[in-house]
Amino acid sequence: MFPFFSYFPLFLFLLLLLLSRPCFPARPLPKPPTVLTVDGHNDTWGDFARFLDIGKGSHVSGMSELKQYFKKFGYLPVPNSNNFTDNFDDRFESAVIAYQTRLGLTVTGKLDSDTISTIMSPRCGVSDAAHTLHATRHFAYFYGKPRWAKPSPVTLTYAFSPVNMIDYLSSSEIRTVFNRAFSRWASVIPVNFAETENYSLADIKIGFYTGDHGDGEPFDGVLGVLAHAFAPENGRFHLDAAETWAVDFGEDKSKVAVDLESVATHEIGHVLGLAHTPVKEAVMYPSLSPRTRKVDLKIDDVAGVQALYGSNPNFTYSSLVESAISSSGPAIGLENGSSKWVVSLVAVVLMLWLCI
Ligand SMILES: [Zn+2]
Ligand SMILES: [Zn+2]
Numbered sequence: 001m002f003p004f005f006s007y008f009p010l011f012l013f014l015l016l017l018l019l020s021r022p023c024f025p026a027r028p029l030p031k032p033p034t035v036l037t038v039d040g041h042n043d044t045w046g047d048f049a050r051f052l053d054i055g056k057g058s059h060v061s062g063m064s065e066l067k068q069y070f071k072k073f074g075y076l077p078v079p080n081s082n083n084f085t086d087n088f089d090d091r092f093e094s095a096v097i098a099y100q101t102r103l104g105l106t107v108t109g110k111l112d113s114d115t116i117s118t119i120m121s122p123r124c125g126v127s128d129a130a131h132t133l134h135a136t137r138h139f140a141y142f143y144g145k146p147r148w149a150k151p152s153p154v155t156l157t158y159a160f161s162p163v164n165m166i167d168y169l170s171s172s173e174i175r176t177v178f179n180r181a182f183s184r185w186a187s188v189i190p191v192n193f194a195e196t197e198n199y200s201l202a203d204i205k206i207g208f209y210t211g212d213h214g215d216g217e218p219f220d221g222v223l224g225v226l227a228h229a230f231a232p233e234n235g236r237f238h239l240d241a242a243e244t245w246a247v248d249f250g251e252d253k254s255k256v257a258v259d260l261e262s263v264a265t266h267e268i269g270h271v272l273g274l275a276h277t278p279v280k281e282a283v284m285y286p287s288l289s290p291r292t293r294k295v296d297l298k299i300d301d302v303a304g305v306q307a308l309y310g311s312n313p314n315f316t317y318s319s320l321v322e323s324a325i326s327s328s329g330p331a332i333g334l335e336n337g338s339s340k341w342v343v344s345l346v347a348v349v350l351m352l353w354l355c356i
Helices: 004-019 043-051 063-072 090-102 113-120 171-186 260-272 299-309 317-327 339-355
Strands: 154-160 191-195 204-209 227-229 236-240 244-246 257-259
Touching: 043 063, 043 113, 063 090, 090 113, 154 171, 171 191, 171 260, 227 260, 236 260, 257 260, 260 299, 299 317
Parallel strands: 154 191, 154 204, 204 236, 244 257
Antiparallel strands: 227 236
């Protein structure tokens, strides 16, 4: 008979695997009861709730607006006749299937409650059309796999617009948030980011804009599209000035407040060349609910950006696991002697998974 303590490392290992589950591809969960709850949706997309459970062969007035949404995010081509019909036809069913696949939803081809809820959620304005290179990995690139091609060591400069900013957050609050967001990416790839005052010469140009701001991708007011950024080596990084941008939800009680750091971290991924991932827990997942903070890079984000730029020499997967553990609370108790090999074992498993 073995004493309990001989099983303790195994128990820890299984616990860690469970806790690291968000790093793995999202799996469909048992279907919850049909309840559509999207807090603080905007008026435009909120209207899509009326298409719940509409299926193929149906004709519903206003369905063409939902098709416009699918076109905007890369799931439907521009219609031949300039206007979409209100019919739920074969092509639209294919678009729904593609959307469900790319957003990590259960693939039903129907406008079920999960799908409609996700459609109505605030999200990034960048199209989901992307090039996925590996069947078992989930991160994706823009077509042509563009990246910043500067000589090593790579330093990308960034600057804030001297004109298009918001006034209810201080300059230092905004700078602190962006500094942390850039640092997260810099810690995993051999790329440095440096703020510069010279906006016109900066590689990455950050600003807050309202409505139509001249790049063919107009913003849409509160929630809906939150921000967008362009693929390398463009460097334009635009945030919707109509949002209630927050750096501290303790201070900002608005129901529609959006975490600036989470969106900044996501858009920097685009600036570097990553497209959207279907892994819901990853930073590069396209949607983000109000009052939600999602700033830690997950394995999927790291594997994607390192495939473009290589690894930062100081980065280890065990450090990523350790940071995930520390951010999930102190209850795990890793102070004992077995912690190091448990973390290493988890890191090996994760690396093996990445190699599959
Ligand atoms: Zn995005
Ligand atoms: Zn823009």
